[in-house]
Amino acid sequence: MFVAANTATTPASPDYCRLLGAIDPVDPTAQKINFQLNLPTTWNGKVVQYGGGGFNGTLVTATTALRDAAPDDPLPLTRGYATLGTDSGHQASAFAANAIGQFGLNDEMLVNYGYASYRKVKDVAVALMQVFYGKGPSKTYYFGGSEGGREGLAMAQRFPNDYDGIVSVVPVVQLSMLFASYIPHAQPQFNGGWLNAGKVRTLAKFVSDNCDTLDGLADGVVNNYLACPSRVNLQGIRCAGGVDVSDACLSDPQIATVTAVHTPHTYSFPLANGLTSYPQWMWGNESSPDTLNGVSSVGGLPLSTMTRWVTGTAPPTVAVNAITDAQQWLYGSNFVRYFITRDPTFDARTYDANNYKARVQQVSEIIDASDPNLSAFFTRGGKLIMRENIGDLAQSPLAGINYFNAVAAKVGTGTMEQSARLYISPASNHSGPAASVTDGSAVPTMVDLLDPLDRWVTAGQPPADALTQTRKATTAPFALQASRPMCRFPNYPHYVGGDVKLAASYVCAASQL
Known part of the structure; x- marks a missing residue:
C-alpha cells in the first residue's frame, strides 16, 4: 500500500x-x-x-x-x-x-x-x-527499549552476523528472573504493605532529602545514583511502633514492600549463563509522573511511576485486576501461571522456583538475553549503545549495568571501547521521562541515539562520552527549554555552576558507592 x-x-x-x-x-x-x-x-x-x-x-x-x-x-x-x-x-x-x-x-x-x-x-x-x-x-539496525532492548541484545548474542548496530534502552536482560522478582514485591502488599499515592510521595521526598544534593545541586533530582543507596535508611520514615497512622510515614509492612524492591532476588540453582540472582532496584524518582491504563492521577496527586509498577492504584488481587493492579503483579503472576506452572488457576503468591527448577531453567534459556559473549558481533564490526534509567521501577538498571560489565570482562576493555557504550539517565523512569520531586518540573531526558549509532557503524566515529539530553516545547518551533549531559557509566552530571537549565553547567563526574 x-x-x-x-x-x-x-x-x-x-x-x-x-x-x-x-x-x-x-x-x-x-x-x-x-x-x-x-x-x-x-x-x-x-x-x-x-x-x-x-x-x-x-x-x-x-x-x-x-x-x-x-x-x-x-x-x-x-x-x-x-x-x-x-x-x-x-x-x-x-x-x-x-x-x-x-x-x-x-x-x-x-x-x-x-x-x-x-x-x-x-x-x-x-x-x-x-x-x-x-x-x-547495506546496514541493519535493531532499536528497542525494555522488552525491545532485550530483543536487541538477544539478536547480538544469537545472530551476530545479522545486525550491524543495536540500540538497547533499559533492556530487561534477565527477563525470567525479573518477572519472578515481582512476586516478592507483591507478597507484603497482600498483608498490609500496600502504599497509597501519599505514601509514595513521602518515600520519594525522603529519598530526595537524603540524596539530592550529592550532585552539587538541590533541585529534587537524584543524579549521583551510586552514592545514594547507602544514605537511605527507611527507619527514618517508619511510623511510631511500626503501625500505620498517616501518609507521612510507612508502617512495618509497607517498609517490607519497599525493602523487597531494594533487595536482590536469589536462586539456589543457576539460570541461563550461570546467573543466580536478580539485582535490587535503585533509588530516586519514585514519584515521577506516569500513567496506568490511562489514569494519570490518584488521591489528588499525579500517578507516579512507583504506583504504576509496584503498588497499583489499589491493593493487589489474587485473580489480577488488570485496571488497578500494579504492572509488576500483572506480569509476575502471568509469568508464573503461563510460562512456569502452566496452570492458569495457580496462586502466584505461593510460587517457589525450587519446586519448578527444570522448567525455570528451560524458560530462562529461551527468554533471557544474558550471554556476555558478544565477540562474534563485535569482531564483524557490530556496535552496541545501551542506556539505563536509574529511576526505572519496571526493572533494575543494575541488571543492564551488570550485563555491560560482564561483556567487558568477557571481551576485554579494548574491544568494549571500540564497540560498546553504556549511558546513564539518572532520573528517568522506565519510559524515559523524569520530574523534580521538589517542584514537578520536567527533567531533560530526550536524546537521539540512532544518528550516533549510524555514524559509529558507517563512519567509524564513536559517540561522545557525554550526549546532550534536552527538554523542548511540544509545539513548533520546539524551543529548547533545558539541557543536561547524559554521561557514560559510571559517571553522572554534576552541577558546577551557572544556568541550571544548560548542559554546560554540568560535568560528568564519577559516581561511586
Missing part, C-alpha cells in the same frame, strides 16, 4: 510503501507472526527494526518516533531508513486483559517471543527489499 508524505505534522513522514505480512506457524495451534515493513521512496540503503514492549502481542508499525526522541527529531522513515516491526508471533487481543501471558502455554509462541520471530521477520523483510529495491540493506 502506497502512503503519501505527510508534512502537515511534526515529525513529518515521507512517501513510502507499507507492506503488511504474516508468517504461518509450524504448530497449527500457534498463532501467526504479523509484521509491517515500510519502504520509503527515497531509501538510504539501511533498515531499522523496531523492538516491542512488555509481553508484545501488538503489531509494532515502525512508523512512529523512536523512544526518547525530541518532538522535532525526524522519523527514521524521514531519514530514509526502511523500518520493520512485528507482534512477535501472538496477538494479545485473543487473551483476557489479566491473562496476557497466556501465549506462554504454547511452545512455539514462547520461543517466537523469546528470540525466533525477530530474525524470521528480518529475513522476510530483506527478501522483500531485494524485490522492491533490487538489493538488500
Whole structure:
C-alpha cells in the first residue's frame, strides 16, 4: 500500500510503501507472526527494526518516533531508513486483559517471543527489499527499549552476523528472573504493605532529602545514583511502633514492600549463563509522573511511576485486576501461571522456583538475553549503545549495568571501547521521562541515539562520552527549554555552576558507592 508524505505534522513522514505480512506457524495451534515493513521512496540503503514492549502481542508499525526522541527529531522513515516491526508471533487481543501471558502455554509462541520471530521477520523483510529495491540493506539496525532492548541484545548474542548496530534502552536482560522478582514485591502488599499515592510521595521526598544534593545541586533530582543507596535508611520514615497512622510515614509492612524492591532476588540453582540472582532496584524518582491504563492521577496527586509498577492504584488481587493492579503483579503472576506452572488457576503468591527448577531453567534459556559473549558481533564490526534509567521501577538498571560489565570482562576493555557504550539517565523512569520531586518540573531526558549509532557503524566515529539530553516545547518551533549531559557509566552530571537549565553547567563526574 502506497502512503503519501505527510508534512502537515511534526515529525513529518515521507512517501513510502507499507507492506503488511504474516508468517504461518509450524504448530497449527500457534498463532501467526504479523509484521509491517515500510519502504520509503527515497531509501538510504539501511533498515531499522523496531523492538516491542512488555509481553508484545501488538503489531509494532515502525512508523512512529523512536523512544526518547525530541518532538522535532525526524522519523527514521524521514531519514530514509526502511523500518520493520512485528507482534512477535501472538496477538494479545485473543487473551483476557489479566491473562496476557497466556501465549506462554504454547511452545512455539514462547520461543517466537523469546528470540525466533525477530530474525524470521528480518529475513522476510530483506527478501522483500531485494524485490522492491533490487538489493538488500547495506546496514541493519535493531532499536528497542525494555522488552525491545532485550530483543536487541538477544539478536547480538544469537545472530551476530545479522545486525550491524543495536540500540538497547533499559533492556530487561534477565527477563525470567525479573518477572519472578515481582512476586516478592507483591507478597507484603497482600498483608498490609500496600502504599497509597501519599505514601509514595513521602518515600520519594525522603529519598530526595537524603540524596539530592550529592550532585552539587538541590533541585529534587537524584543524579549521583551510586552514592545514594547507602544514605537511605527507611527507619527514618517508619511510623511510631511500626503501625500505620498517616501518609507521612510507612508502617512495618509497607517498609517490607519497599525493602523487597531494594533487595536482590536469589536462586539456589543457576539460570541461563550461570546467573543466580536478580539485582535490587535503585533509588530516586519514585514519584515521577506516569500513567496506568490511562489514569494519570490518584488521591489528588499525579500517578507516579512507583504506583504504576509496584503498588497499583489499589491493593493487589489474587485473580489480577488488570485496571488497578500494579504492572509488576500483572506480569509476575502471568509469568508464573503461563510460562512456569502452566496452570492458569495457580496462586502466584505461593510460587517457589525450587519446586519448578527444570522448567525455570528451560524458560530462562529461551527468554533471557544474558550471554556476555558478544565477540562474534563485535569482531564483524557490530556496535552496541545501551542506556539505563536509574529511576526505572519496571526493572533494575543494575541488571543492564551488570550485563555491560560482564561483556567487558568477557571481551576485554579494548574491544568494549571500540564497540560498546553504556549511558546513564539518572532520573528517568522506565519510559524515559523524569520530574523534580521538589517542584514537578520536567527533567531533560530526550536524546537521539540512532544518528550516533549510524555514524559509529558507517563512519567509524564513536559517540561522545557525554550526549546532550534536552527538554523542548511540544509545539513548533520546539524551543529548547533545558539541557543536561547524559554521561557514560559510571559517571553522572554534576552541577558546577551557572544556568541550571544548560548542559554546560554540568560535568560528568564519577559516581561511586
